Amino acid sequence: MCLASFDPRINRLAMRIGATVRYALAQYRQPRYPLAGILHIFLFVGFVILSLRSITLVFLGIIEGFTLPGLGGALGNVYMVVKDIAATIVLITCLIAMIRRGVFKPKRYDVPARYGKNHTTEAVFVLLLISGLMVSDALFEGSLVAYQFQSHLETEMVLPMTLKGMAAAVLAPNAASTLQAVHMAAYLSHELIFFFFLCFLPLGKHFHVITSFFNVFFMKLDKGTVKPVKWDVSEEQLDGLESFGVKKLEDFTWKHMLDFYSCADCGRCSDNCPANAVGRPLSPRFISIKCRDALFERYPLWSGAENEKTLMDGVLEDDEIWSCTTCGACEEECPLLIEYIDKIVDLRRGLVDEGRVPQSLQKPFSALEKRGNPYGKMEKKRSEWAKDLGYVKVLGKKASAQTLYFVDSITSFDDRIQEIARATARVLQGAGVDFGILGSAEMDSGHEVRRFGEEMLFLELRNRNTEAILESGVKKIVTADPHAFNALRHDYKGIPEVEHICQVLERKLVSGRLRLKKIEDPHVVYTYHDPCYLGRHNGIYEAPRRVLDAIPGIRRVEMERSKDRSFCCGGGGLMLFYEPIEETRMGKLRVEMAKKAGATVIITACPFCMVNIEDAIKTSGLEGKMKAMDLVELVLQQMDWGALPNSKPTAETHSEAKNGH
Amino acid sequence: MEILVCIKRVPDTSENEITVNKEGTDIEREDLVYSVNEWDNYAVEEAIRIRDKVGGTVTVVSLGSEETEEVIRREMAMGADKGIHLMDPALEGSDGRGIAVALKAEVKKGGYDLVLTGAQADDGAGQVGGMLAAMLQRPFAALVNHIEVTGADTLRIGREIAGGNQEFSEIRLPCVLSIQTGINEPRYVGIRGIRKVASVEIPIHGISDIAVPAETVGKTGARVKRIDYFTPQLGKGAEILEGSDEEIIDKLIEILKSKGRIK
Numbered sequence: 001m002c003l004a005s006f007d008p009r010i011n012r013l014a015m016r017i018g019a020t021v022r023y024a025l026a027q028y029r030q031p032r033y034p035l036a037g038i039l040h041i042f043l044f045v046g047f048v049i050l051s052l053r054s055i056t057l058v059f060l061g062i063i064e065g066f067t068l069p070g071l072g073g074a075l076g077n078v079y080m081v082v083k084d085i086a087a088t089i090v091l092i093t094c095l096i097a098m099i100r101r102g103v104f105k106p107k108r109y110d111v112p113a114r115y116g117k118n119h120t121t122e123a124v125f126v127l128l129l130i131s132g133l134m135v136s137d138a139l140f141e142g143s144l145v146a147y148q149f150q151s152h153l154e155t156e157m158v159l160p161m162t163l164k165g166m167a168a169a170v171l172a173p174n175a176a177s178t179l180q181a182v183h184m185a186a187y188l189s190h191e192l193i194f195f196f197f198l199c200f201l202p203l204g205k206h207f208h209v210i211t212s213f214f215n216v217f218f219m220k221l222d223k224g225t226v227k228p229v230k231w232d233v234s235e236e237q238l239d240g241l242e243s244f245g246v247k248k249l250e251d252f253t254w255k256h257m258l259d260f261y262s263c264a265d266c267g268r269c270s271d272n273c274p275a276n277a278v279g280r281p282l283s284p285r286f287i288s289i290k291c292r293d294a295l296f297e298r299y300p301l302w303s304g305a306e307n308e309k310t311l312m313d314g315v316l317e318d319d320e321i322w323s324c325t326t327c328g329a330c331e332e333e334c335p336l337l338i339e340y341i342d343k344i345v346d347l348r349r350g351l352v353d354e355g356r357v358p359q360s361l362q363k364p365f366s367a368l369e370k371r372g373n374p375y376g377k378m379e380k381k382r383s384e385w386a387k388d389l390g391y392v393k394v395l396g397k398k399a400s401a402q403t404l405y406f407v408d409s410i411t412s413f414d415d416r417i418q419e420i421a422r423a424t425a426r427v428l429q430g431a432g433v434d435f436g437i438l439g440s441a442e443m444d445s446g447h448e449v450r451r452f453g454e455e456m457l458f459l460e461l462r463n464r465n466t467e468a469i470l471e472s473g474v475k476k477i478v479t480a481d482p483h484a485f486n487a488l489r490h491d492y493k494g495i496p497e498v499e500h501i502c503q504v505l506e507r508k509l510v511s512g513r514l515r516l517k518k519i520e521d522p523h524v525v526y527t528y529h530d531p532c533y534l535g536r537h538n539g540i541y542e543a544p545r546r547v548l549d550a551i552p553g554i555r556r557v558e559m560e561r562s563k564d565r566s567f568c569c570g571g572g573g574l575m576l577f578y579e580p581i582e583e584t585r586m587g588k589l590r591v592e593m594a595k596k597a598g599a600t601v602i603i604t605a606c607p608f609c610m611v612n613i614e615d616a617i618k619t620s621g622l623e624g625k626m627k628a629m630d631l632v633e634l635v636l637q638q639m640d641w642g643a644l645p646n647s648k649p650t651a652e653t654h655s656e657a658k659n660g661h
Numbered sequence: 662m663e664i665l666v667c668i669k670r671v672p673d674t675s676e677n678e679i680t681v682n683k684e685g686t687d688i689e690r691e692d693l694v695y696s697v698n699e700w701d702n703y704a705v706e707e708a709i710r711i712r713d714k715v716g717g718t719v720t721v722v723s724l725g726s727e728e729t730e731e732v733i734r735r736e737m738a739m740g741a742d743k744g745i746h747l748m749d750p751a752l753e754g755s756d757g758r759g760i761a762v763a764l765k766a767e768v769k770k771g772g773y774d775l776v777l778t779g780a781q782a783d784d785g786a787g788q789v790g791g792m793l794a795a796m797l798q799r800p801f802a803a804l805v806n807h808i809e810v811t812g813a814d815t816l817r818i819g820r821e822i823a824g825g826n827q828e829f830s831e832i833r834l835p836c837v838l839s840i841q842t843g844i845n846e847p848r849y850v851g852i853r854g855i856r857k858v859a860s861v862e863i864p865i866h867g868i869s870d871i872a873v874p875a876e877t878v879g880k881t882g883a884r885v886k887r888i889d890y891f892t893p894q895l896g897k898g899a900e901i902l903e904g905s906d907e908e909i910i911d912k913l914i915e916i917l918k919s920k921g922r923i924k
Contacts, residue, residue, distance in 0.1 A: 009704040240857055355739070355848025362849050367676050369852065376676030378692060415905055454854040 005257045006232040007253030009218040016217050024216040030336040039093050053083050054194055071368035076505040084162040091134040108267035115286045125380050126206055132193045136181030139186035142167025143179045143250045162599025166458045203601035205265040213261040219256050219337040224490045224537035227342045229455055245349025247310050259338040263288035273570040275323045279583030282323035284330040284340045321347045323580050325530040325571030326451050334562050360579045372443035383439040392425050393436035395472040401436035404474040409486040410445045410607045417607045423632045431508040441468040447487035448573025466501035469495050478504055482533035482606045483572050502544040502605050509550045515643035518552040526556045527599035529564035544605050544631055544653035551638050559597040574610030605631040662717035664708040664774040668701035670725055670732040671783040681890040697732040704840035706847040709740040715810050718742040722767055724760055726885025733863055738854035749867035755881035761792035762878050766871035777835045780804050790839035799834040806844045
């Protein structure tokens, strides 16, 4: 880790301490998996309590009657009782956990053949070690209690249902010499297991017992962002860099290496990874495990560093790295706050630097470089969607506005998605927002360009957009594309405040500037699909739901996977161009989930979700039974123009809105 | 192996809408974006791979105006060792033969073992490779989609024939090959790569540098004269379907069904 890249993580201490209390001490994310989570909390609390005892025991072997400072008197007696209970609970937990791992074998722990052999043995072995510690301590103390009892000496308080109590009861009939032998043997076993465990810990997933605390403390605090190419190299100095991104292990930052050592192999990331679910060759869990194995191979315990090789030739595979949609489900789930997106992006930067970019992505990259959009369409056609509306201002020398509607590429050029652009413009107009667009001066936001590792191209797009935005003189920016939203909010600097359209809609509904009429067909059941870059990356879960619920008579259901557990539709931006190796499509699984929830209309708030889900509805043969709609399209359809204060829509707008989609 | 790859800067067909100008003398060039001809890009990648395997140098050469430099630089960012820019007022308006004459002189000057060209160019007639080989009196193979260095002066080359089958031939060096797309997967060249070679000098060769008489090239040397550009009239039986993609697809299926082509 000393050889790793710089990463500034010793900052914002209050936030970090708060996070550590929440995620490490309070184990906040554990109960997301109820059984495993509760078992883990028992083990964790037990460990904390018993660690004091284990330390005491080591000294007891050297100093007769040793107690830790402060635990000598009454407090010590209380501690001993609590510890006895904790030890009993830990043993029971271990037994349940062993049965769970050994007999029921939850699917998420499976190791696909290509990732090596099963990890169950190690897990059960460690559980046995822990059980051994509990039992030996109980025998050590139980034998003493039995002796004290026999000899009518003063005994400390022993609860009968604890391990210690049971050990004492079982051992009671034995002779003092036997008790003495048991006492010694138990002590030695306890110390042997204890020290073996300490040495064994750092070699595998159980290192997290020690590292997780630090891993959580040094967590990434800013969601939705992507780390710079190098933390200690400014954008202006990037051209001087010899190499870009992560190509070999040492290119990772020290925190990312700590991540590898910390991974507890719990499989929650992969269990939630949409790429893994559709059979793409990506499983976040094995990114960590393969890299940890590579670290041990490169820096063995007993000899010097060896095996210098690049990560992409032998450890990881190209398809694995390109398969990620950066949806963030893995990071949302990881109880230890391990990061994946930044690593994937860094690895992609390395691949881009080597020219190892799939052919399917080279065309859109080149088009973005030349035309500012991945389709290679001409710049002057960027605002063509708005032509028929008549009232959409193209900001520039002649026109200005308070608010900029940032459209972005797919919404500007894709036939179907242009409807979202028109709906957004109509709703903004109806809600009395003074807005305009950048027209041909708008470039792709570059959101996926950055996340696909083409940093220099991203910077160029960002700089051009920033200039155009500042020149337009707007005070606010609104967009209907969560990817553009995230880019403008997190990747851009020094531009006006950005909102997603759902936030504007919510505000306008509350203020009464926007009124919605009753749903006509009572049989339609709506469900809301959280786009990754609106939900997980920006925490906007409630605004779109409140907008939906403001429609009188709406029937809305939640899918099993919603909010921070939403399931990615298949990915946006350049992911639409990438041709992955997969067994099924994410969109198809998502449509299944909507069907299971009883929905007939899936509401999204993202153009890419629309593309993927509409495709999936067709390929799943559900056309006619289910449909996808953007939140803005539904709002437009339900808009009560007559009730709008001080706004007489033109006849044309009115009839268009009525006809809907 | 000393390899020369002949490349051309062309309007990118996937990023432009090509229309004929009013006068019918050319295509509308305003608003066009240019890139390296796709076939040539494959040829450069192949040359780099051969060099990486057997050693030597890869040189890219392109004939054209000042802007041509950008595609030479791009291919150098890809991994070509050297670039040569053929530029001279006398070369303007050259036909395919004129270009081949200039390239021939460049090949002679540099003494290359292997000359690669793209099988054709987006805006060309697919003639330069063959003419160049003939002028050099070297063996030539067209539409090559596989190259293997088998000996000090032999190559095993492949070509796709009808039915998706493959044909293999042996060819002796020095030779000229025209390269088909799909021979490899060209590597990506980003802005960073181009900036890295931004300051590398690219020599400009005029006709005096390669000892080509002015009257053999350019407008004067051209034996093919372009006389007209036009958009063909809609013929009988031809129909352009209109509407959204979906509507077009539906209409197309309907037509195919009604004509009995699909059931």
